[in-house]
Amino acid sequence: MTDAIVSLTDVHKYYGTYHALRGITLDIRAGEFFSLLGPSGCGKTTLLRTIAGFEDVSSGTLLLDGKDMARVAANKRPTNMVFQSYAIFPHLSVAENVGFGLRRSSMDSAAKARAVDEALEMVGLKGYGTRAAHALSGGQRQRVALARALILKPKVLLLDEPLSALDKKLREQMQNELRRLQRQVGITFILVTHDQEEALIMSDRIAVMFEGEIAQLASPQDLYRRPLTRRVGEFIGVMNVLPATVSGQEADIAGLGRAPVTPDQAPSGMPEGTAGAGIRPESMSILYDGETTTRRTASGEVVEVFYYGDMTYYDVVLPGTTKPMTISMKNVAGRPVLDRGTTARIAWDAEALVLFGDT
């Protein structure tokens, strides 16, 4: 791949005997917003720190912009990092923090001051230069950390859960701004997050990691619609998985009945015999009294109701199954919220199914 700015080949990392990265092979394209998504302890931070140069690889190769990084220390790599704690230097002013990376550049001091002002303006902190860094709010620290890392115009910006310390409103606002900023500067961003929604919103491509391995690398849409394994499907959003039996192009699904399936619906290869059939909550709907449909139908008992304002989530147990499925419904005007214990008719589509080899 010629346009890969970061290229890892079979990278392993051991901490003593603990195998933290287990054969990571990955190409990240120049200018893309790339996310590393996975549960706590799966090795996201380790992978990011490996790229930054804070950890060295136990085996495998890491290329940045086509150059082998094995003997290049973190301070010589074309990467900069935004730390989870932001690591703002508390004894320096905002401007001194932002301009820290320019200390060794050959620019004259007027040019440096201009670069600092531009960087501050870019992150919406114009005029904050003389403030003391230790007196900033969480959101402002985050912006200073961003400006400080971007001022050197790195080839790759590494962000380790930069939004996790912010409250929900501010986090959503910063997600927008980060995305806008990335488009504006055109630098490759690699974001580490354990928040699947954040990864879906912001990324061009996402690598889902479990236990030191990449389980799937895909665009947000492909990841959501066509998860390779049941585990990925259940990690990204909600995925109802029912036991099924597949023979040829037909699946017999517990509680839903028989339905035709195509190879396209089995991203990891068409299973034969016992399999898992996955369906998302929004791919099913509840039919209200008198409503008719041309879709496939089934029925089940509502065992739990979760009212979210804009949406209602129903837990429904289908006959012949024990685990409830989650169905989401928009709360359109005039549509009642069902009570627990109601028997509900359900409409669903065979095209929405995803088949997994594991049940």
Add this chain to the structure above:
Amino acid sequence: MKLNLNWLKGYAVLYLVFLYAPIFLLPIFAFNDATVIAFPLKGFTTRWFADLTTTPALHGAVLNSLFIAISTAILSTCLGICAARAGARFSFPGKQGIIGFIMIPLVLPEIIVAVSLLVTLLQLGLSLSSWTVILGHTLICTPFSIAILNSAFATLDPSMEEAAYDLGETKWSTFRLITLPLVMPGIISSFLIAFTISLDEFIIAFFLTGAEPTLPVYLWGQLRFPAKLPIVMALGTILVAFSILLLTLAEIFRRRGIAKAGGRDTGGFL
């Protein structure tokens, strides 16, 4: 509950009286116009303090003590920086054991340290001088320096150093630009504590001192002459005031350091 609390208060007051009453007697007799240290007081005078300025042997002892205390403070603070930095950043096999071993002089009776050092030095054929006292004092001050600097380094976010390194600085310039300023209050505090301990220390100085006595050793020598007793009281008053000042400064710097690094107070001496 109420009763218990009253008992506790009474105990605390008694304890403080017992602890500080002798120290309060120092200035009282230092300004008392009589050679005999006894009540009733005779009248106010500053002549004991004036006498201090006209005793050359005393001046030699003071200079000697200052030299030893400053050298000790520098040495033990440097050793403390290395140990605390290593302890905060790296984990290696036997780390707990090694740290524990370094801290032992904190609880070892000084007389044992003094005697064993004396025996070792004599075996090695080294002659006693200010340098041997510095050696002994560094040994007992280093654990204090480590304890103070540990709290300074432990509250320092490791990503601070990584951030500076990531922005192009070298390991050394990172230490100079980021680490050192952030732990500076701890360093000053360690320096002041070590200085104070060395200045007041008697047993090790008594055993290891050469031809020139330190101030406490000189003082002890003067106690044989009852007529000099009020002068000793005056000197003691100055020393107590000076020590309290230094310890207060040390604690102020230690707290300021923790606040600066954004951490919470965990321990310290005062």
